[in-house]
Amino acid sequence: MAYRSGGAAAVGLVGLLRMVPSAVLAPLLSPLADRGRRERVLVVVSTVRGLATAAAAALVAVDGPVAVVYALAVVSTIAATLFRPAHSALLPSLCHTGHELASANVVRGLLDSAATLIGPRLAAVLLGLSGVEMVFAVSAAASLWSAALVVGLRYDAPPRPDAGRASRLLPEAAEGLRAVASNGGLLLVFGLGAAQALTRGALTVLSVVAAIELLGTGESGVGALMTSVGVGAVLGSLAASLLVSTTHLGRWFALGIGLWGLPLAIVGSVPVEPVALGVLALIGVGNALVDVAGFTLMARMARDEVLARVFGVFESVVALSVGLGSLVASLLVERFDTSTALIVVGLVCPVLATLALSRLGRLDLAVGALDEDVTLLRGVSMLAPLPLPAVEGLARGLRPFEVAAGETVFRQGDTGDEWFVIESGTVDVLGDGQVVTTLGPGEGFGEIALLRDTPRTATVVAREDLHLRALCADHFVPVVLGHPHSTRRAGADVDELLDRFHPHEEE
Incomplete structure (x- = not known):
């Protein structure tokens, strides 16, 4: 719709505006997940999302005020902003070794990829069978089910500060920023993650423009391209379970970053639909490697007491980069052409990943040394x-x-x-x-x-x-x-x- 009304520039602007709320809210709310027990934050977030979405379903069913439905959607979105930092910070506390954490991130990546691939198609089926209210109702049930699953979680949580100090959110958020700024390894992962997110944002624009203008497959071709990425992500998550080890996370991370861009450059150079569908699946594989290696590395490098805030800052960087990427891609298309935009954007990640290889190798050595010390202590x-x-x-x-x-x-x-x-x-x-x-x-x-x-x-x-x-x-x-x-x-x-x-x- 945005492309039909305003071309590539409109798609890019919409992409940027969509990311602003998450970019602002993620670091501000994430301190809440560093207080008390993190699974309780997940329960609250899932419950709020479930109730807000259920209320929206009821209002749509009775033709209630549209403005209220929009307001409920905003409430759900704000709550969702806190979910990923809290979830990412909780996972390490459920593990005893670095290998267990990497394996847990493999499973999470697989479930995320499968949900991204299946969710829109399930929504389309529900829309065809019933209506918007049914989509909202199923989404609400899924959120409430998620809350119920986490309620039963039992683990050995460390003592944490009181969760009732709302007036200290800003200073605590600033502490998360300082934790990132003072850690060279985190800054490296954040920088490469930002490049990957910028490419992801550009893909939201370039997939539309490439399908319509370059490949000639029309708007239906956009869905085919993104489905190829989704299938690659699922397959990549399965492969990651066999490939990823805690001693080579940095190298796998570099490979994943490179795979995010290289396929776009290939499509720009060889604009043929079968080639595009094949190579874009590699983006999904790269995404699986980035998620597993990146999230595991960040969890291993940051202190547990600020971990949710570190992930909150990362979510903000990702959101801003995605929005910026969509805008940059639209400007490149308007200034040059689709092929040039694909090649320029596609080369960013491979070049940066290559330049960072030696530093990522040193990061692998540091994680390996940490694993040796962990193994020594585990014997006590x-x-x-x-x-x-x-x-x-x-x-x-x-x-x-x-x-x-x-x-x-x-x-x-x-x-x-x-x-x-x-x-x-x-x-x-x-x-x-x-x-x-x-x-x-x-x-x-x-x-x-x-x-x-x-x-x-x-x-x-x-x-x-x-x-x-x-x-x-x-x-x-x-x-x-x-x-x-x-x-x-x-x-x-x-x-x-x-x-x-x-x-x-x-x-």
């Missing part, structure tokens, strides 16, 4: 129940600590201010001068003094050269005691150790 009994963000938080605070054979790590009666985990080597644990036990790689010690707030209850001596990782008490204690499962496990472990060292409370 009291830390095993912790969700991935908590263990990663501990891993980021580890520092290397070396002790030569025969030297003492700490003595019985010392003030305890650090916890240790053995990377290599062995130690003797002595209570009142007697060897109580010997510890080796992957085992931790020093927790009794920290968790019970007592002096050191044993002396620890290196039997051979030691490579330890140390964690300060201020970092260790709040995490261990901030999760019910790890608190119980730590309490049981400490009691067992104290019983072994009887009659004193040695470690």
